Amino acid sequence: MAVKTMRDAINEALFIEMRRDGRVIVLGEDVSGGAGGTGIRDAAGGVFGVTKGLFPEFGEDRVIDTPISESAIIGAANGAALAGLRPVAEIMFADFIGVCLDQIMNQAAKFRYMFGGKCVTPIVVRMAMGAGMNAAGQHSQTIYPMVTSIPGLKVAVPSNPADAKGLLATAIRDDDPVIFLEHKALYSRKGEVPDGEYLVPFGVGSTTREGKDVTLVAIARMVGFAERVADKLAAEGITCDVIDPRTTSPLDEELILESVANTGRLVIVDESNPRCSVAADISSIVAEKAFSYLKAPIIPVTAPHSPVPFARELERVYVPSPERIEAAVRSVMKAG
Amino acid sequence: MAVKTMRDAINEALFIEMRRDGRVIVLGEDVSGGAGGTGIRDAAGGVFGVTKGLFPEFGEDRVIDTPISESAIIGAANGAALAGLRPVAEIMFADFIGVCLDQIMNQAAKFRYMFGGKCVTPIVVRMAMGAGMNAAGQHSQTIYPMVTSIPGLKVAVPSNPADAKGLLATAIRDDDPVIFLEHKALYSRKGEVPDGEYLVPFGVGSTTREGKDVTLVAIARMVGFAERVADKLAAEGITCDVIDPRTTSPLDEELILESVANTGRLVIVDESNPRCSVAADISSIVAEKAFSYLKAPIIPVTAPHSPVPFARELERVYVPSPERIEAAVRSVMKAG
Amino acid sequence: MQLNRSEMLRAYRQMRLIREFEERLHIENRTGEIAGFTHLYSGQEAVAVGVCENLNKSDFIISTHRGHGHCIAKGGDVPSMMMEIYGRRDGLCKGRGGSMHIADIEQGILGANGIVGAGSPIAVGAALAAKIKKNGGVAVSFIGDGASNQGTVFEAMNMAVVLKVPKIFAFENNGYSEHTGAHYGIGAPDIVQRIKSFGMPVFEYDGFDFFSVHEAARQAIDYARSGNGPAAIYGVTTRYFGHFEGDPQNYRAKGEVEMFRTEKDCMLRFRKMVSDAQLLDVAELDGIDTEVLALIEQSVVNAKAAPPPPPETVTQDVYVSY
Amino acid sequence: MQLNRSEMLRAYRQMRLIREFEERLHIENRTGEIAGFTHLYSGQEAVAVGVCENLNKSDFIISTHRGHGHCIAKGGDVPSMMMEIYGRRDGLCKGRGGSMHIADIEQGILGANGIVGAGSPIAVGAALAAKIKKNGGVAVSFIGDGASNQGTVFEAMNMAVVLKVPKIFAFENNGYSEHTGAHYGIGAPDIVQRIKSFGMPVFEYDGFDFFSVHEAARQAIDYARSGNGPAAIYGVTTRYFGHFEGDPQNYRAKGEVEMFRTEKDCMLRFRKMVSDAQLLDVAELDGIDTEVLALIEQSVVNAKAAPPPPPETVTQDVYVSY
């Protein structure tokens, strides 16, 4: 165990998996950086520095800088996967799914099904997501509701360095296409990370706080906010189960349903826009399958139905805050 | 009033609105058909015949055949809208949103917000959606959950010819970008359609059956299925409110909440895949805002979490059936 | 390069297989037994076969919505394909893909594809894998005149050049993109020049002449396989049937298809060339025709009689594990 | 075509405005007061101004992520832009867009755009509107070397040719696409040829020479405005700062930027050309410099002092009505 940033934890997972399996390749824009330039190579290691150092070790056959052509990046990953490699494609910002959705939704996600189960498409698409950096409407979206809705994809949404490392390793070894979403505002977040090979299974959520009054499900960056609220309210005697699903597809329904069976109250914190969100999704699963345990309305705490704004003062109210989470928890406590 | 197919009702709306407003243009692949061919022009009027006859009347300035370049089609619609026209773009199958999502999600939907409210982007994107024609995984998807989740878009999902006519006219006159989804399996469905100019407002659902026991919300083609079930069960004394929201964004929350306040039971029928669906969305709204009225679990009746299969026998079990809807209604009746 | 007797016979058989497969489907389609959209390849056989006869089993192709011809040419099993088009349990894709998604990875067929232009970037990836594995493989994507305007195809061309992968872009101009003439959608005065300008050689072919396609494809594939990066082939061909089954083709001049069928047909041309040059015996070709007809007949009979996919398979193979 | 005195003075002032705007932002950026990603245009001024000096107010441009220069050149209000970049209530976009989405539809500025390549199809639409309205307008999109490889740009070029719209593709090769050299990402040996092959003329310019850009743009715009369909311009330029603020530019040779600043700078060149040819007086240019500096200073002071957007505006203007 060592304390590392999420950036370094992800980088480590890439190193370990690439050393372990020669079929793993990395491709994307500036994944090394400096190709065709007059200065040094591996100048960037991705705009967030996550792939730094891979190029010097693995060379240009396995660390592939590409033109700005996201459809061709994912398409090439798909084809390479069908032909036996295990590509990890980087789409710099998750918002750019707009220019490559087809290769994700209609190709990667559907090959196995449409082709009668006769192939695997083991790609990982790494994308930086989320607000918190004042990057405005086209560089701040969470897109996990969209990809969670697509059958054939798996979706990982790590909230801390250890999970990021373990989930990415699992994603790379998984034979299904995985969308791996790295929250930009968590890259520099530090935490204990197990050394060496480390795997976190998909579809297994983690309960990061235990309580009896309210189930607080939170995604990615929101997990930390939920924990803060849980810790604060615990001092008052209101205790929460804080559940981090870690993957939204597959989703650990059981963990959530069991918790709700104990608490009878559910608040879901999702940085996405509200409509057809993962918050809505989890709410509907519980309203169907654990209805009889519910003592209070299910409260989703999400961003508003608006694009992500630029100004600090606006983004601050856009992103669900600990204050809003706390208010939601108090309201379900009051309701029943 | 006259009885017309949904295809003809939509065609009529296009004629009326194009005659009414010279700024309305239509663009897309084969919207006339025959450009550059050796035979006749207006050979197709769109692959589903919906734009038939527009070219002879309005000419090539206003009925524009394009190359197979969906990003450029929506992009051009966006630019023309910013420059003062009111484009109706056709994307042949809704599944092709994969190759043009950026222009919908990051451009059309966000211009007004990002540009400080200083522009309008009055585009309509017509798309044929839905299963039922054995068109398999890449030509059968409903995509309304995805577009409903995107702030800045409006989404219309007509279930009958009259609504299709009225909603399209409203869409064309609306200053916001509208995604207009035409269910392929409904094109030949007939119904009474008001003559002349006819508008159906957005955000106003319609209650097509009235009852006291269960609220049945259904989308597009599912409305007919829900009505069938409601009619059948009415004979047994189980009565349902059947609600067709008509637009999923804006959504007529009030109508649904009021109905649930009366019935205490909710079944939602959505042809989409279950995760982050409109069914989940409506369920979560009710579980938050009408919780105290609920007597039974909320049951979503959706397609399974799988791509749309090709074979008749598989597609039949993929699409929610009246039988499954009936079973859901009976189960909520039993539950409470 | 001259083909030997058995190569020519094989090529002829492949073309005939495609032709009869499609002509029969056209007839069967009217019975209403075949579901969904079916896009037939009749008329274009020389292209698929001319290309694929240059490929090894371990090479990859990726097709389009008009996929039967490419699939058969690359070694797709005809009876299993027929079962698939009929939506049967034992079809190549277990009835889940149908005509538009016929695939056989084992044979290097990465599938027909319902999204115009989607195949080219995927083939770039398959070619990239061959380059990285250094196994001498190549990957081919087929691209219609209409598809040639899709952004993904342009991206794929550039990416293939940048990564210098053994990828062949096989452009097939059959004159129409659905109901729209090829030269309406392609703004460029010279599409060959447009392809070349991306930085790859284009070998042109006459799509009505199998030998011409075969030679152009050979050169392109040799070029790519030798490590020079991507190459393209381009030529003109025609389709005999509508864009999809049911299309009345009124965007084409009356008699246009008839003219192609009688004056330019690639199979008539092949027969004439090989018999005029006394390379093959007409009786041999007739024998192939008879054999192929029987195979198609049997495939249809079997497909019709075959069981449908069990309902529970609707959720099968969405994932390897979930 | 020779520019007259007032035109030259105006052009110089526009370039100076951009330069000082960006140089000041580079400094301000280190204070931490400016949020988000900021991409500066210093070094490329001749291109934006050379193009936009040929446009009318009713013509449209659409910019890129590196949008300040284009915006100022097309008449964007500098103090309002500064407010926007500071995220203020009275910014051009009410603080909701910021640097990457600065827009002013009134001035024909369809926005900076955070999605590489997204602007070109949008400008095709604006040009289409001009064509349909027959108002003599044109639309310009600016395209970086990196953006030139994005599928949407290729689609837009083809679509513009097919629809024969008055659209100008203004390619700006500043040598880098983020950290990657332009010639790595562009596989084609000759990008000008690649553009031409789509079916439009390309007018080349020297991006360090305002007069060269101005002349190339004039020809392209005349061509498009006269109803001949789209045209392109292409040239090489450089950026002085990192891709975004904070980028150490270690993918560039040591001294590369310094060399450009001292030997090729478009503003030094302009000054030298007009004074050598005795077209303008250096004192006049110095006067402009002083005036511009004061305006920028005032803009920064005002922006810093201005109120932030009220929190409730976070949900404002998502729709016209909902």
Ligand SMILES: Cc1ncc(C[n+]2csc(CCOP(=O)(O)OP(=O)(O)O)c2C)c(N)n1
């Ligand atoms: C992205 C996308 N856009 C549109 C379509 C609808 N469509 C299917 S085939 C076709 C025409 C293709 O023309 P071409 O590439 O020339 O192939 P051909 O049909 O002639 O074989 C179109 C527009 C599609 N399937 N995918």
Ligand SMILES: Cc1ncc(C[n+]2csc(CCOP(=O)(O)OP(=O)(O)O)c2C)c(N)n1
């Ligand atoms: C679709 C998309 N892909 C990637 C990016 C990230 N990105 C922003 S700018 C840039 C480089 C653009 O290079 P170029 O077009 O040459 O413009 P320059 O930055 O040199 O002005 C990249 C890759 C993006 N914003 N959008």
Ligand SMILES: [Mg+2]
């Ligand atoms: Mg064609």
Ligand SMILES: [Mg+2]
């Ligand atoms: Mg550049």
